[in-house]
Amino acid sequence: MADRNEKVLLELLKLPGNNVCADCGSRNPEWASYNLGIFLCPRCAGVHRGMGVHISKVKHLKLDRWEDSQVERMKEVGNINAKLKYEERVPPCYRRPKENDPQVLIEQWIRAKYQREEFCYPERQGYVSGYMVGFLMKRGKEDSRYHPRKFILSEAEDTLKYFVRENKEPKAILRLSELNVVFAPEKIDYPTSLQLTFLKDGTTRHIYLYHEDPEVITNWYMAIRCAKLHRLQVAYPSASEEDLVGYLTEDFAKEGWLWKTGPRTTDGFKKRWFTLDNRKLMYHDEPLDAHPKGEIFIGHALDGYSVRIGVVAGVKDQGFSFTLHTPDRIFNLSAATESDRDQWLQVLEKVIDRPLTPQDSSISVRLVRKRANTNSMSIFSPR
Numbered sequence: 398m399a400d401r402n403e404k405v406l407l408e409l410l411k412l413p414g415n416n417v418c419a420d421c422g423s424r425n426p427e428w429a430s431y432n433l434g435i436f437l438c439p440r441c442a443g444v445h446r447g448m449g450v451h452i453s454k455v456k457h458l459k460l461d462r463w464e465d466s467q468v469e470r471m472k473e474v475g476n477i478n479a480k481l482k483y484e485e486r487v488p489p490c491y492r493r494p495k496e497n498d499p500q501v502l503i504e505q506w507i508r509a510k511y512q513r514e515e516f517c518y519p520e521r522q523g524y525v526s527g528y529m530v531g532f533l534m535k536r537g538k539e540d541s542r543y544h545p546r547k548f549i550l551s552e553a554e555d556t557l558k559y560f561v562r563e564n565k566e567p568k569a570i571l572r573l574s575e576l577n578v579v580f581a582p583e584k585i586d587y588p589t590s591l592q593l594t595f596l597k598d599g600t601t602r603h604i605y606l607y608h609e610d611p612e613v614i615t616n617w618y619m620a621i622r623c624a625k626l627h628r629l630q631v632a633y634p635s636a637s638e639e640d641l642v643g644y645l646t647e648d649f650a651k652e653g654w655l656w657k658t659g660p661r662t663t664d665g666f667k668k669r670w671f672t673l674d675n676r677k678l679m680y681h682d683e684p685l686d687a688h689p690k691g692e693i694f695i696g697h698a699l700d701g702y703s704v705r706i707g708v709v710a711g712v713k714d715q716g717f718s719f720t721l722h723t724p725d726r727i728f729n730l731s732a733a734t735e736s737d738r739d740q741w742l743q744v745l746e747k748v749i750d751r752p753l754t755p756q757d758s759s760i761s762v763r764l765v766r767k768r769a770n771t772n773s774m775s776i777f778s779p780r
């Protein structure tokens with residue numbers, strides 16, 4: 398009996414839609430929710446289990462015993478039908494997580510789908526309204542403690558403001574159209590945290606935030622994306638929604654420690670925390686610094702940008718060194734391992750091969766102008 402049911406399940410698993418996880422799209426699901434009638438990967442099955450059996454009842458396809466009625470339910474629903482129901486009204490600005498995305502994104506996507514049924518009832522999507530107000534914990538600029546700060550997002554004004562004292566002027570006003578927001582759980586130590594990056598006076602500023610409630614932090618993330626999308630739709634009415642969605646937020650292509658020399662060949666290598674944010678390669682003393690020590694705009698290959706293995710003559714190779722060539726300067730860099738160096742080369746090459754968008758060009762102009770004024774990119778950073 399059990400054997401027959403297992404066989405039916407494995408046949409169902411081959412059907413289009415069922416061959417990938419219903420929630421993150423990863424291949425070859427091994428689990429299922431037998432009341433919802435969907436096939437799941439181990440990670441998403443774990444999230445389903447966490448919601449409780451009143452929402453989702455999870456079983457392993459091979460290791461658990463299946464009743465006939467449960468198999469029948471799987472046959473009846475399946476991933477495609479479940480998607481039609483639970484994803485009927487996912488707003489275009491909503492980031493649908495993929496396999497390797499941060500846990501908080503996956504978890505909130507699943508809870509939004511089945512627990513809160515946000516995509517069946519759009520009135521539950523507070524993040525699409527273009528306005529959000531609330532308290533978030535913000536890391537101090539000079540100290541490492543987090544303090545509650547009131548934030549107000551306004552799509553109409555294109556701003557995200559935060560306040561140290563409620564009835565005073567905002568401490569900072571960020572332009573939504575110029576900021577990037579990423580989940581950075583490994584770095585920030587809180588799984589429910591966000592990093593905002595934006596240009597201020599020609600230099601990048603980082604802000605680190607968290608909220609205890611994963612739903613709240615995810616709603617802020619989606620609210621920023623939604624407001625950005627609506628503004629882009631107004632600015633570029635003929636552009637397709639699909640194209641515009643690609644410009645809302647961009648995860649850092651890579652972050653990590655590298656060693657870097659100064660501008661002179663006699664300078665020694667110094668350890669710096671590097672972040673590749675779209676076309677901006679920034680380096681910092683510490684991962685959670687408020688400002689980069691320096692930032693390098695990565696242009697297109699045709700404009701003289703390239704990366705190569707090894708260092709320039711006169712510089713001591715550290716083992717896993719590489720050089721970044723820009724029209725003004727060659728940067729000698731070094732990674733801790735070969736595979737890390739290769740990953741950096743790969744992500745940098747990808748950027749160098751990609752044509753510049755109008756937004757890229759405007760960032761380049763602003764960074765370059767600053768450099769022309771000061772003769773040194775790091776002069777704005779006090780440390």
Ligand SMILES: [Zn+2]
Nearest residue numbers: 418421438441
């Ligand atoms: Zn999954």
